[in-house]
Amino acid sequence: AQKVTQAQTEISVVEKEDVTLDCVYETRDTTYYLFWYKQPPSGELVFLIRRNSFDEQNEISGRYSWNFQKSTSSFNFTITASQVVDSAVYFCALSEGFQFYFGTGTSLTVIP
Amino acid sequence: DVKVTQSSRYLVKRTGEKVFLECVQDMDHENMFWYRQDPGLGLRLIYFSYDVKMKEKGDIPEGYSVSREKKERFSLILESASTNQTSMYLCASSPTLGNTIYFGEGSWLTVV
Numbered sequence: 501a502q503k504v505t506q507a508q509t510e511i512s513v514v515e516k517e518d519v520t521l522d523c524v525y526e527t528r529d530t531t532y533y534l535f536w537y538k539q540p541p542s543g544e545l546v547f548l549i550r551r552n553s554f555d556e557q558n559e560i561s562g563r564y565s566w567n568f569q570k571s572t573s574s575f576n577f578t579i580t581a582s583q584v585v586d587s588a589v590y591f592c593a594l595s596e597g598f599q600f601y602f603g604t605g606t607s608l609t610v611i612p
Numbered sequence: 613d614v615k616v617t618q619s620s621r622y623l624v625k626r627t628g629e630k631v632f633l634e635c636v637q638d639m640d641h642e643n644m645f646w647y648r649q650d651p652g653l654g655l656r657l658i659y660f661s662y663d664v665k666m667k668e669k670g671d672i673p674e675g676y677s678v679s680r681e682k683k684e685r686f687s688l689i690l691e692s693a694s695t696n697q698t699s700m701y702l703c704a705s706s707p708t709l710g711n712t713i714y715f716g717e718g719s720w721l722t723v724v
Binding site: 535543544545550593602 | 653654
Protein backbone atom coordinates (compact mmCIF):
# COMPACT_ATOMS: atom_id res chain seq x y z
CA ALA A 501 0.00 0.00 0.00
CA GLN A 502 1.13 3.50 -0.73
CA LYS A 503 2.37 5.38 2.28
CA VAL A 504 1.73 8.72 0.58
CA THR A 505 -1.04 9.16 -1.96
CA GLN A 506 -1.38 12.12 -4.26
CA ALA A 507 -4.48 11.22 -6.19
CA GLN A 508 -4.30 14.21 -8.52
CA THR A 509 -1.84 13.39 -11.26
CA GLU A 510 -2.27 16.59 -13.25
CA ILE A 511 -4.09 19.84 -12.56
CA SER A 512 -4.52 22.85 -14.82
CA VAL A 513 -5.78 26.20 -13.59
CA VAL A 514 -6.00 29.65 -15.05
CA GLU A 515 -3.75 32.26 -13.56
CA LYS A 516 -5.11 33.89 -10.37
CA GLU A 517 -7.27 30.92 -9.52
CA ASP A 518 -6.77 29.16 -6.21
CA VAL A 519 -5.72 25.53 -6.32
CA THR A 520 -5.45 22.81 -3.67
CA LEU A 521 -3.14 19.85 -3.97
CA ASP A 522 -4.22 16.84 -1.96
CA CYS A 523 -2.00 14.53 0.05
CA VAL A 524 -3.11 11.56 2.10
CA TYR A 525 -0.66 9.56 4.15
CA GLU A 526 -0.63 6.33 6.07
CA THR A 527 1.35 5.64 9.22
CA ARG A 528 1.03 3.87 12.53
CA ASP A 529 3.68 5.97 14.19
CA THR A 530 2.71 8.74 16.58
CA THR A 531 5.79 10.75 15.70
CA TYR A 532 6.32 11.53 12.06
CA TYR A 533 6.99 14.43 9.72
CA LEU A 534 5.27 15.61 6.59
CA PHE A 535 6.83 17.59 3.77
CA TRP A 536 6.05 19.34 0.54
CA TYR A 537 8.56 19.80 -2.27
CA LYS A 538 8.31 21.72 -5.53
CA GLN A 539 10.02 20.53 -8.70
CA PRO A 540 10.05 23.19 -11.44
CA PRO A 541 10.93 22.25 -15.03
CA SER A 542 14.61 22.79 -14.26
CA GLY A 543 14.51 19.58 -12.22
CA GLU A 544 15.69 20.45 -8.73
CA LEU A 545 13.35 19.51 -5.89
CA VAL A 546 12.92 22.51 -3.66
CA PHE A 547 11.94 22.01 -0.04
CA LEU A 548 8.81 24.00 0.87
CA ILE A 549 7.67 22.94 4.31
CA ARG A 550 8.06 20.39 7.08
CA ARG A 551 5.45 19.69 9.76
CA ASN A 552 5.69 17.36 12.70
CA SER A 553 2.83 15.14 13.78
CA PHE A 554 2.21 17.07 16.99
CA ASP A 555 1.61 20.38 15.30
CA GLU A 556 -1.73 20.57 13.53
CA GLN A 557 -1.74 24.32 13.15
CA ASN A 558 -2.28 25.47 9.63
CA GLU A 559 0.61 27.35 8.13
CA ILE A 560 0.59 30.26 5.73
CA SER A 561 3.55 31.58 3.82
CA GLY A 562 2.65 34.26 1.33
CA ARG A 563 0.36 32.71 -1.25
CA TYR A 564 1.03 29.20 0.07
CA SER A 565 -0.90 27.55 2.88
CA TRP A 566 -0.96 24.06 4.30
CA ASN A 567 -3.79 22.27 6.07
CA PHE A 568 -2.76 19.35 8.27
CA GLN A 569 -5.58 17.16 9.58
CA LYS A 570 -4.62 14.07 11.54
CA SER A 571 -8.24 12.92 11.69
CA THR A 572 -8.25 12.39 7.94
CA SER A 573 -4.48 11.74 7.56
CA SER A 574 -4.22 14.58 5.11
CA PHE A 575 -1.73 17.35 4.50
CA ASN A 576 -3.13 19.52 1.74
CA PHE A 577 -1.38 22.40 0.04
CA THR A 578 -3.23 25.44 -1.30
CA ILE A 579 -1.83 28.06 -3.63
CA THR A 580 -3.85 31.28 -3.63
CA ALA A 581 -3.97 33.48 -6.70
CA SER A 582 -1.84 31.10 -8.73
CA GLN A 583 0.88 32.42 -11.03
CA VAL A 584 2.62 30.94 -14.04
CA VAL A 585 5.76 30.50 -11.94
CA ASP A 586 3.83 28.05 -9.78
CA SER A 587 3.79 25.57 -12.67
CA ALA A 588 5.74 22.58 -11.40
CA VAL A 589 5.42 19.08 -10.04
CA TYR A 590 4.66 19.05 -6.34
CA PHE A 591 5.58 16.15 -4.10
CA CYS A 592 4.23 15.32 -0.68
CA ALA A 593 6.41 13.18 1.57
CA LEU A 594 6.31 11.40 4.92
CA SER A 595 9.12 10.45 7.22
CA GLU A 596 8.68 7.96 10.02
CA GLY A 597 11.75 6.86 11.93
CA PHE A 598 14.54 6.55 9.40
CA GLN A 599 12.26 5.97 6.45
CA PHE A 600 11.28 8.63 3.95
CA TYR A 601 8.38 8.14 1.53
CA PHE A 602 7.41 10.30 -1.42
CA GLY A 603 4.10 10.51 -3.21
CA THR A 604 4.08 10.22 -6.98
CA GLY A 605 3.61 13.94 -7.45
CA THR A 606 0.99 16.30 -8.84
CA SER A 607 1.83 18.22 -11.98
CA LEU A 608 0.39 21.72 -11.81
CA THR A 609 0.08 23.87 -14.90
CA VAL A 610 -0.95 27.48 -14.51
CA ILE A 611 -2.26 28.91 -17.75
CA PRO A 612 -1.70 32.62 -18.34
CA ASP B 613 21.59 27.62 2.47
CA VAL B 614 22.16 23.96 1.85
CA LYS B 615 23.92 23.30 -1.39
CA VAL B 616 23.95 19.93 -3.09
CA THR B 617 25.89 19.96 -6.32
CA GLN B 618 25.75 17.32 -8.99
CA SER B 619 28.69 17.36 -11.36
CA SER B 620 26.84 16.74 -14.61
CA ARG B 621 23.43 17.98 -15.65
CA TYR B 622 23.21 16.14 -18.94
CA LEU B 623 25.07 13.02 -20.03
CA VAL B 624 24.81 10.73 -23.00
CA LYS B 625 26.55 7.38 -22.64
CA ARG B 626 26.75 4.22 -24.69
CA THR B 627 25.44 0.86 -23.58
CA GLY B 628 28.08 -1.00 -21.60
CA GLU B 629 29.99 2.09 -20.54
CA LYS B 630 30.90 2.69 -16.92
CA VAL B 631 29.23 5.86 -15.70
CA PHE B 632 30.07 7.97 -12.67
CA LEU B 633 27.64 10.51 -11.24
CA GLU B 634 29.24 12.74 -8.64
CA CYS B 635 27.55 14.65 -5.85
CA VAL B 636 28.92 17.06 -3.26
CA GLN B 637 27.16 18.71 -0.32
CA ASP B 638 28.48 21.61 1.69
CA MET B 639 26.47 21.32 4.91
CA ASP B 640 28.36 18.58 6.71
CA HIS B 641 25.30 16.33 6.51
CA GLU B 642 25.65 12.78 7.75
CA ASN B 643 23.34 11.24 5.20
CA MET B 644 23.40 11.24 1.43
CA PHE B 645 21.05 9.65 -1.05
CA TRP B 646 20.72 8.76 -4.69
CA TYR B 647 17.24 8.68 -6.19
CA ARG B 648 16.03 7.92 -9.65
CA GLN B 649 12.98 9.68 -11.08
CA ASP B 650 10.91 8.32 -13.94
CA PRO B 651 7.56 9.51 -15.31
CA GLY B 652 4.68 7.87 -13.49
CA LEU B 653 6.96 6.18 -10.97
CA GLY B 654 7.93 9.14 -8.82
CA LEU B 655 11.18 9.04 -6.88
CA ARG B 656 12.78 5.71 -6.13
CA LEU B 657 15.67 5.32 -3.72
CA ILE B 658 18.72 3.57 -5.18
CA TYR B 659 21.23 3.78 -2.32
CA PHE B 660 21.85 5.88 0.71
CA SER B 661 24.79 6.41 3.02
CA TYR B 662 24.62 7.36 6.69
CA ASP B 663 28.35 7.76 7.21
CA VAL B 664 31.65 7.73 5.37
CA LYS B 665 32.29 4.35 3.75
CA MET B 666 28.83 3.15 4.85
CA LYS B 667 26.06 2.40 2.40
CA GLU B 668 22.65 0.83 2.39
CA LYS B 669 20.58 -0.46 -0.50
CA GLY B 670 17.41 1.34 -1.31
CA ASP B 671 14.46 0.08 -3.32
CA ILE B 672 16.19 -0.39 -6.67
CA PRO B 673 19.94 -1.01 -6.19
CA GLU B 674 20.37 -3.51 -9.02
CA GLY B 675 22.82 -2.33 -11.65
CA TYR B 676 24.21 0.42 -9.42
CA SER B 677 26.92 0.83 -6.83
CA VAL B 678 27.99 3.79 -4.71
CA SER B 679 31.07 5.19 -3.07
CA ARG B 680 31.44 7.51 -0.13
CA GLU B 681 35.10 8.08 0.67
CA LYS B 682 34.58 11.55 2.10
CA LYS B 683 31.66 12.91 4.07
CA GLU B 684 30.80 15.57 1.54
CA ARG B 685 30.94 13.38 -1.56
CA PHE B 686 28.69 10.56 -2.71
CA SER B 687 29.16 8.92 -6.07
CA LEU B 688 26.76 6.74 -8.02
CA ILE B 689 28.31 4.22 -10.37
CA LEU B 690 26.68 2.40 -13.22
CA GLU B 691 29.08 -0.48 -13.84
CA SER B 692 27.73 -1.25 -17.30
CA ALA B 693 25.11 1.21 -18.44
CA SER B 694 21.98 -0.11 -20.07
CA THR B 695 19.20 1.67 -21.92
CA ASN B 696 16.76 1.03 -19.08
CA GLN B 697 18.94 3.21 -16.89
CA THR B 698 18.07 6.25 -18.95
CA SER B 699 16.54 8.50 -16.33
CA MET B 700 16.88 11.56 -14.15
CA TYR B 701 19.13 10.97 -11.13
CA LEU B 702 18.80 13.09 -8.03
CA CYS B 703 21.36 13.33 -5.28
CA ALA B 704 20.30 14.52 -1.84
CA SER B 705 21.53 14.98 1.69
CA SER B 706 20.04 15.34 5.16
CA PRO B 707 21.47 16.03 8.61
CA THR B 708 19.80 12.99 10.17
CA LEU B 709 17.72 10.14 8.84
CA GLY B 710 14.06 11.13 8.67
CA ASN B 711 14.94 14.82 8.64
CA THR B 712 14.44 17.21 5.74
CA ILE B 713 16.15 16.01 2.58
CA TYR B 714 17.80 18.59 0.35
CA PHE B 715 18.22 17.84 -3.32
CA GLY B 716 20.65 18.70 -6.06
CA GLU B 717 19.60 19.91 -9.49
CA GLY B 718 19.47 16.44 -10.99
CA SER B 719 21.44 14.67 -13.70
CA TRP B 720 19.70 13.64 -16.89
CA LEU B 721 21.33 10.48 -18.17
CA THR B 722 20.61 9.03 -21.60
CA VAL B 723 22.03 5.63 -22.46
CA VAL B 724 22.08 4.85 -26.16
